[in-house]
Amino acid sequence: MGNVRMRRRSYALFMAVGLAVTSIGVISNAGxxxxxxxxxxxxxxxxxxAEGYDSTVAKAFQAATGxxxxxxxxxxxxxxxxxxxxLNNPQWGLVWIDGDMALAALDNxxxxxxxxxxxxxxxxxxLNFVPQDKSYIPTGYTVAGSIIxxxxxxxxxxxTWLALESKSFKGKFGILNPAIDGPAFPMVAxxxxxxxxxxxxxxxxxKLMANGAQLFNAPADELNALKQGTIQLxxxxxxxxxxxxxxxxxxxxxxxxxxxxxxxxxxxxxKTSKTVQSEAKQFATFVLSKAGQHAMQTGDPVGDSLYxxxxxxxxxxxxxxxxxxxxxxELNPYVWGPRExxxxxxxxxxxxxx
Amino acid sequence: xxxxxxxxxxxxxRRSRLWRVFTSVPIVALAVVLLVPTVCFLALAFFxxxxxxxxxxxxxxxxxxxxxxxxxxxxxxxxxxxVFVSVxxxxxxxxxxxxxxxxxxxxxxxxxxxxxxxxxxxxxxxxLGMQYLLAPSGVVDWATHWNPAPLSKLLxxxxxxxxxxxxxxxxxxxxxxxxxxxxxxxSFEEAARVHGLPVWRRYWVQIGSVMPxxxxxxxxxxxxxxxxxxxxxxxxxxxxxxxxxxVVFLFSSTFPVxxxxxxxxxxxxxxxxxxxxxxxxxxxxxxxxxxxxxxxRSTADEIETGVATSPGxxxxxxxxxxxxxxxxxxxxxxxLVAPVLGITVSSFLGGASSSGFAAVVAKSGLSFxxxxxxxxxPSLLGxxxxxxxxxxxxxxxxxxxxxxxxxxxQFRARPRLASLLDLGLTxxxxxxxxxxxxxxxFFYDLPAIYRILPVYxxxxxxxxxxVVGFTPVASRLLRGALAQAGRAPFDAARVHGxxxxxxxxxxxxxxxxxxxxxxxxxxxAMIMFELPLSEVLHPPNGIPVAVAVAVVLKSEVATGxxxxxxxxxxxxxxxxxxxxxxxxxxxxxxGRSSRDAIELPxxxxxxxxxxxAVVAH
Numbered sequence: 001m002g003n004v005r006m007r008r009r010s011y012a013l014f015m016a017v018g019l020a021v022t023s024i025g026v027i028s029n030a031g032x033x034x035x036x037x038x039x040x041x042x043x044x045x046x047x048x049x050a051e052g053y054d055s056t057v058a059k060a061f062q063a064a065t066g067x068x069x070x071x072x073x074x075x076x077x078x079x080x081x082x083x084x085x086x087l088n089n090p091q092w093g094l095v096w097i098d099g100d101m102a103l104a105a106l107d108n109x110x111x112x113x114x115x116x117x118x119x120x121x122x123x124x125x126x127l128n129f130v131p132q133d134k135s136y137i138p139t140g141y142t143v144a145g146s147i148i149x150x151x152x153x154x155x156x157x158x159x160t161w162l163a164l165e166s167k168s169f170k171g172k173f174g175i176l177n178p179a180i181d182g183p184a185f186p187m188v189a190x191x192x193x194x195x196x197x198x199x200x201x202x203x204x205x206x207k208l209m210a211n212g213a214q215l216f217n218a219p220a221d222e223l224n225a226l227k228q229g230t231i232q233l234x235x236x237x238x239x240x241x242x243x244x245x246x247x248x249x250x251x252x253x254x255x256x257x258x259x260x261x262x263x264x265x266x267x268x269x270x271k272t273s274k275t276v277q278s279e280a281k282q283f284a285t286f287v288l289s290k291a292g293q294h295a296m297q298t299g300d301p302v303g304d305s306l307y308x309x310x311x312x313x314x315x316x317x318x319x320x321x322x323x324x325x326x327x328x329x330e331l332n333p334y335v336w337g338p339r340e341x342x343x344x345x346x347x348x349x350x351x352x353x354x
Numbered sequence: 355x356x357x358x359x360x361x362x363x364x365x366x367x368r369r370s371r372l373w374r375v376f377t378s379v380p381i382v383a384l385a386v387v388l389l390v391p392t393v394c395f396l397a398l399a400f401f402x403x404x405x406x407x408x409x410x411x412x413x414x415x416x417x418x419x420x421x422x423x424x425x426x427x428x429x430x431x432x433x434x435x436x437v438f439v440s441v442x443x444x445x446x447x448x449x450x451x452x453x454x455x456x457x458x459x460x461x462x463x464x465x466x467x468x469x470x471x472x473x474x475x476x477x478x479x480x481x482l483g484m485q486y487l488l489a490p491s492g493v494v495d496w497a498t499h500w501n502p503a504p505l506s507k508l509l510x511x512x513x514x515x516x517x518x519x520x521x522x523x524x525x526x527x528x529x530x531x532x533x534x535x536x537x538x539x540x541s542f543e544e545a546a547r548v549h550g551l552p553v554w555r556r557y558w559v560q561i562g563s564v565m566p567x568x569x570x571x572x573x574x575x576x577x578x579x580x581x582x583x584x585x586x587x588x589x590x591x592x593x594x595x596x597x598x599x600x601v602v603f604l605f606s607s608t609f610p611v612x613x614x615x616x617x618x619x620x621x622x623x624x625x626x627x628x629x630x631x632x633x634x635x636x637x638x639x640x641x642x643x644x645x646x647x648x649x650x651r652s653t654a655d656e657i658e659t660g661v662a663t664s665p666g667x668x669x670x671x672x673x674x675x676x677x678x679x680x681x682x683x684x685x686x687x688x689x690l691v692a693p694v695l696g697i698t699v700s701s702f703l704g705g706a707s708s709s710g711f712a713a714v715v716a717k718s719g720l721s722f723x724x725x726x727x728x729x730x731x732p733s734l735l736g737x738x739x740x741x742x743x744x745x746x747x748x749x750x751x752x753x754x755x756x757x758x759x760x761x762x763x764q765f766r767a768r769p770r771l772a773s774l775l776d777l778g779l780t781x782x783x784x785x786x787x788x789x790x791x792x793x794x795x796f797f798y799d800l801p802a803i804y805r806i807l808p809v810y811x812x813x814x815x816x817x818x819x820x821v822v823g824f825t826p827v828a829s830r831l832l833r834g835a836l837a838q839a840g841r842a843p844f845d846a847a848r849v850h851g852x853x854x855x856x857x858x859x860x861x862x863x864x865x866x867x868x869x870x871x872x873x874x875x876x877x878x879a880m881i882m883f884e885l886p887l888s889e890v891l892h893p894p895n896g897i898p899v900a901v902a903v904a905v906v907l908k909s910e911v912a913t914g915x916x917x918x919x920x921x922x923x924x925x926x927x928x929x930x931x932x933x934x935x936x937x938x939x940x941x942x943x944x945g946r947s948s949r950d951a952i953e954l955p956x957x958x959x960x961x962x963x964x965x966x967a968v969v970a971h
Contacts, residue, residue: 046811046894055733070894072811073905077608078889084611085795088406089804091811102609179608217591220907228489341610348604353424353596 044068045279049096050076053299060295076182093276098183103267104337107135113268118285126310129263136267137284140307143238144262145187157254171212173233174222179344183237189336190260243302258329395793399617416614428596436579440572443523455536460679468686473525476883477584483693486700493699510593521689523575530571577784583886599786627784701915724912737902748820749877756828779826791890816891835869
């Protein structure tokens with residue numbers, strides 16, 4: 001009996017010491033990283049971003065300027081939700097996402113710093129993306145609604161959006177939920193612009209769903225369904241299409257007429273300190289420099305790096321086709337941005353869970 | 355004389371109401387700190403302007419905008435799925451407990467570890483594993499050239515959702531009933547035999563006698579199911595089968611963001627959970643479940659030799675035990691081995707820059723390149739270490755807080771206050787993690803709070819989130835062990851003149867040390883694979899492994915599953931290490947190194963017994 005008690009006491013003592021050592025070790029380890037930060041001389045720049053290359057570019061920027069830069073990376077919906085939750089006390093200095101319409105909506109809420117434009121030579125398309133009040137900065141662009149198809153089963157991909165209503169594609173294609181996937185909204189907005197307004201777009205989406213369209217929350221889920229053979233065509237952002245083509249030669253990309261381009265854009269917090277705003281301006285300028293563009297083009301080689309540049313003198317990576325052949329039609333973000341809430345609400349109610 | 359008067363005064367003070375209130379302040383303050391962020395988020399539905407979300411001071415508009423037809427449908431779906439899952443999981447768990455704990459079927463010890471392992475696999479991993487297994491060009495297709503499309507279709511619907519949630523619920527229900535089933539006496543069975551009841555009625559009488567534990571298990575499974583986000587974000591989302599946690603996600607993390615509506619919808623979860631608690635109390639009220647033949651309870655030896663079950667019982671024949679063992683094996687094959695196999699094989703089916711399924715389509719062979727990619731990426735490997743660190747620290751704190759809360763309720767608290775706080779902590783289990791997470795964002799980013807406690811956007815906030823989320827679980831896990839230990843040894847030590855701390859550490863701690871370690875290991879695993887809270891609260895430049903897996907899976911399935919396998923391997927390594935240390939220490943103390951080394955799984959027993967006793971409370 002005495003031995004049992006002795007063993008139990010020793011065991012308890014051993015476990016207590018173990019727990020204490022573990023906790024102290026973890027605390028000291030965690031504390032070390034925070035101590036390092038507090039000794040830094042410059043103000044940290046916090047970036048909220050939803051780009052595959054954001055961390056690579058941030059590292060290159062920090063190396064080039066010495067400004068400590070941290071990146072909160074999540075999908076576009078969560079990034080925008082976090083910004084919205086922080087309305088009382090914003091913690092971000094700069095936001096970087098795909099979609100000028102979302103930033104136009106933030107601009108309408110006076111959340112973005114206006115009047116800043118890096119001194120660069122824009123391409124013609126790039127210049128079109130620069131807003132009049134200069135509240136955000138384009139850094140590249142992709143096509144929101146391209147069609148990725150399995151060429152072994154689909155010999156003739158649709159050349160127009162209306163072709164998706166035909167019986168030959170019934171139940172064979174997938175679309176993305178614009179309430180969750182940021183770049184999907186410009187695609188839906190493009191349908192609205194092309195077919196004559198929001199209600200026409202709603203009718204078109206309803207027809208697509210009636211024709212067996214499958215709805216996905218994220219491009220990855222959609223592309224997996226394409227690879228698995230659940231669907232034959234996936235409507236998604238061009239960078240995903242080009243990227244997935246490198247892994248499977250059967251997967252090819254086509255651009256229906258009037259496809260909507262979607263720029264990656266940087267916005268600077270209007271409520272943050274002047275110092276952080278100044279650093280954010282340096283960051284935007286760096287992104288459009290040769291070094292910044294190189295970091296963008298290498299940060300996510302089979303994903304977001306597959307974009308078309310908006311500054312002269314920078315060529316896209318070899319996998320990306322020539323921009324001159326793209327049948328794109330730009331939209332006014334200040335017309336379609338404010339409609340994003342109502343369109344996405346309709347989508348959620350009638351399509352996503354309907 | 356002067357001294358004794360002084361000690362008398364102190365003793366009087368110690369026994370006074372003022373002293374009790376004074377000593378209760380820290381634990382009440384702690385509970386308030388734990389619960390306030392959640393309360394903040396729930397208050398958002400009524401006072402959105404306080405959090406910068408609207409100009410109205412007091413409004414009920416979020417309830418009008420929140421409760422649209424599909425939200426009501428989602429609530430109904432969640433309610434029936436959770437009730438169905440509770441009944442199913444508890445039925446399976448009671449059967450399992452009967453077979454493993456009472457009839458000791460072949461491989462009982464292994465099956466007990468299997469139940470524990472079910473707890474370690476989060477629902478989103480089970481769902482993903484099943485998905486990869488049954489996909490048209492997935493693992494089954496690759497291995498057998500048979501396309502399991504009908505099964506895949508079933509998986510992406512209510513049947514798949516119920517199946518995955520049931521697999522998750524089984525261990526919770528098992529822990530609730532195992533201890534009670536194990537120690538169930540023969541009195542009920544013998545009384546039933548005397549009255550000439552058929553075999554099935556005899557079993558039914560015995561099951562009825564453990565009704566409190568069964569209901570407690572139902573409640574736990576219900577809470578887990580209705581608050582689960584893993585299935586909601588994978589199977590349910592793709593199946594367009596709305597459930598309430600996904601609706602909360604839609605309101606709080608997609609465009610347009612509507613936090614007040616998310617808060618309004620969360621109230622329905624609180625109410626649903628309150629109804630479940632009320633139903634449990636109502637069923638148990640005014641009934642007696644204690645065994646009148648207290649002295650005839652089964653002992654471990656009786657169970658071991660089969661004496662605990664009567665000679666005519668079905669379970670006494672060796673043939674039946676083997677049949678039962680095979681059935682249990684099939685359950686674990688489907689519920690545990692299949693998803694883990696799906697994830698593991700998928701991790702070997704990809705090139706460095708391709709996804710698993712791209713390789714499957716191309717019919718290439720197995721490859722280690724996904725592992726090479728993970729091992730050569732400091733950020734991916736760093737996420738495993740980051741989560742393990744948070745898991746170790748978070749689980750330690752949660753266990754200590756859970757222990758503190760239990761000791762307070764056992765030694766100090768007024769019963770009503772203790773029940774109230776316990777109810778609050780239990781409600782935290784029934785709330786989706788995403789609600790907790792968003793509550794934390796709002797509370798800790800309030801300018802007044804941020805000025806005093808600038809933890810927002812740091813790993814500390816994520817840690818606090820884990821501690822808040824898992825302290826109620828730790829509290830529940832430890833309560834049974836503490837209740838079993840009782841306070842008699844402590845009181846005896848006090849009578850012999852020992853101080854409170856010394857008396858407790860010498861008498862009670864040795865009895866609860868093993869359950870504490872088991873609960874701690876369980877929480878480390880839970881924290882390591884926690885997704886929704888991690889996604890909302892992770893700091894810039896610090897990505898937990900669950901988030902890293904979710905991000906990588908978007909573009910590279912093989913790399914994502916390889917990272918998952920490495921994370922699971924790390925956790926199993928930790929389990930093995932702690933188990934080996936425990937066995938080593940035990941062997942050292944007992945001087946029987948060789949036999950104890952193979953008793954490692956017994957280290958998991960206390961948590962089973964403890965949890966069983968606890969939840970039956």
